[in-house]
Amino acid sequence: MTSPPTTGPLTFDELGLATRNxxxxxxxxxxxxxxxxxxxxxxxxxxxxxxxxxxxxxVGGNVERPLSLSLDDLLxxxxxxxxxxxxxxxxxxxxxxxxxxxxxxxTEAVGTAEWTGVPLxxxxxxxxxxxxxxxxxxxxADHGVQGGVEHDYARSLPVEExxxxxxxxxxxxxxxxxxxxxxxxxxxxVPGWYGMASVKWLTRIEAVTAPFDGxxxxxxYRYRRDEEDPGEPVTRIRxxxxxxxxxxxxxxxxxxxxxxxxxxLRGRAWGGExxxxxxxxxxxxxxxxxxxxxxxxxxxxxxxxxRWEAEPGEHVLACRAADAAGNAQPLEPPWNHGGxxxxxxxxxxxxxx
Numbered sequence: 001m002t003s004p005p006t007t008g009p010l011t012f013d014e015l016g017l018a019t020r021n022x023x024x025x026x027x028x029x030x031x032x033x034x035x036x037x038x039x040x041x042x043x044x045x046x047x048x049x050x051x052x053x054x055x056x057x058x059v060g061g062n063v064e065r066p067l068s069l070s071l072d073d074l075l076x077x078x079x080x081x082x083x084x085x086x087x088x089x090x091x092x093x094x095x096x097x098x099x100x101x102x103x104x105x106x107t108e109a110v111g112t113a114e115w116t117g118v119p120l121x122x123x124x125x126x127x128x129x130x131x132x133x134x135x136x137x138x139x140x141a142d143h144g145v146q147g148g149v150e151h152d153y154a155r156s157l158p159v160e161e162x163x164x165x166x167x168x169x170x171x172x173x174x175x176x177x178x179x180x181x182x183x184x185x186x187x188x189x190v191p192g193w194y195g196m197a198s199v200k201w202l203t204r205i206e207a208v209t210a211p212f213d214g215x216x217x218x219x220x221y222r223y224r225r226d227e228e229d230p231g232e233p234v235t236r237i238r239x240x241x242x243x244x245x246x247x248x249x250x251x252x253x254x255x256x257x258x259x260x261x262x263x264x265l266r267g268r269a270w271g272g273e274x275x276x277x278x279x280x281x282x283x284x285x286x287x288x289x290x291x292x293x294x295x296x297x298x299x300x301x302x303x304x305x306x307r308w309e310a311e312p313g314e315h316v317l318a319c320r321a322a323d324a325a326g327n328a329q330p331l332e333p334p335w336n337h338g339g340x341x342x343x344x345x346x347x348x349x350x351x352x353x
Contacts, residue, residue: 005098023108029244039111045144052185061206064128083300085112085270089194092342100339115189116172121163133207136162141201149215156212191299192272224337237272238343241321256350270301274325279304282318310352317348
């Protein structure tokens, strides 16, 4: 069972999750490509112990030709490298009230890496899904209990999503082999979707003829009003902008301190549904348009900048993005029982001296 949402302080269990997982320090928004050691990290259960030499990826289910692929088999295939911004679906959960009790992210559960791997569509085409295939299920080696259910972490994608040419069976990250915490030796990378879809430590791919009902598919990662609501599935990343905190921080509160005069504000914006076309910066509630940098790729964040004439006193800075499909960030967070998809605007208190 899951704990009900709370307005109280962080629980001991939440603190334990926070020490196992890590967010990207927001000053790392300065990098086009997030250094691997700064990329956000969420591990549901344990990092499994997998021997690369003995590794096999089994591809089966409703297919004509089941496959059993070693790591060497995958490394021998033509590879593709893509810059992809990945964000945890629970990013911003700890800012909700009442707060859903889980990994207590603020806004730091994001990163952009260059992922290298074999296009999934090529492997699926080789296996030959039979007529009637509705979804493709991806199972990882991490095993545990969540919601009272013991299971291997597994998620599915509709066939049309799985066959997108940019979905990768990734074996490399930022020009190096995957590290254990990021899913070595092979993981799935699903550009545009929240991170729960990019199954790590991948061991099995199965074509199925009925909707997958595993815990990580139907028991969580759904937009629910309450625990009884079946909800809607969490899929693509909602549009968002974040600001690299200006100046320097107070150690405990992280409140920013800057000197009066021109201050260059910088950040990144991204989304999984359409290209980011606008970022605005708010200073004490007054909004002006920021300058956008060139896209790094169709599934990677865009840089933005804004020159602020900082006047002495206390101020609140904010930023918000909009995409080509007309989606824009809300000023207030959209609450749901699991704390998913909170893309409300970031607010940064600043003291100008």
